[in-house]
């Protein structure tokens with residue numbers, strides 16, 4: 001008896017539809033592949049239909065074969081006699097942390113009590129911090145700050161430093177090896193770009209020419225993140241502001257450092273109390289499906305959102321200002 005054949009798209013390969021084209025987010029390989037919208041329809045609406053049935057629907061035998069050959073070549077799935085043994089992946093975003101990530105800004109006038117700040121961040125189970133220095137800090141002083149994260153909940157620390165010739169590569173390399181939580185040091189305003197990965201602990205040292213001001217809100221494929229966590233968070237929450245807190249240069253607490261609204265000062269406020277207030281979390285649920293233009297874009301679940309710089313300051317749902325992609329023409333300008 002002739003067996004009925006189905007195509008099984010691996011659960012980690014998630015089709016996303018845009019207005020003009022679709023793509024498959026391969027959340028296991030951190031990659032994506034463009035597909036035509038008709039293939040999106042086949043992989044979603046007709047997911048449980050046999051291949052022969054799909055061919056009958058579209059009257060395009062060769063084209064359907066070509067589609068599936070493409071998916072096999074990309075290792076996105078395989079032919080099966082039944083689909084019954086493969087349940088869909090649970091895509092519900094779950095996280096035990098009240099705050100997952102924090103940005104800490106420092107300049108020469110900052111009066112931060114880092115020990116107290118790190119304790120407060122650990123009380124909300126913060127997992128990652130990004131430290132942005134706007135003025136020169138000597139490496140030994142930086143190390144003293146990082147040492148205070150010793151018994152924190154942080155799993156990773158990224159550090160931005162303004163360029164100085166005193167940040168010699170060998171010294172920075174030693175710093176990365178001695179401080180295993182530090183995953184990425186970015187030295188901005190550097191005369192030339194360079195990138196080094198420390199093989200022993202996969203930490204990175206990067207010299208970049210751009211300024212700190214150019215960091216926030218810029219949209220580019222190089223900032224896309226293709227993984228399950230990003231997808232799950234993006235379909236439900238704002239993938240930049242959700243569970244984020246920023247401690248600004250003057251100690252003020254904000255959701256994002258580029259946003260004007262302040263929620264007290266870290267020196268005098270209880271952080272846990274601040275981040276659980278409704279006013280603080282009010283933008284967290286503006287996911288990409290609610291944002292104009294982004295909701296039609298195939299990149300929306302891998303692209304970081306920005307609500308601080310938007311095209312229409314009177315419309316909190318307007319497109320990020322620094323995005324040059326037009327999903328209706330599929331071009332970057």
Ligand code: SF4
Nearest residue numbers: 294297300303323325
């Ligand atoms: S339109 Fe929106 S989702 Fe698409 S690339 Fe631009 S910012 Fe990202």
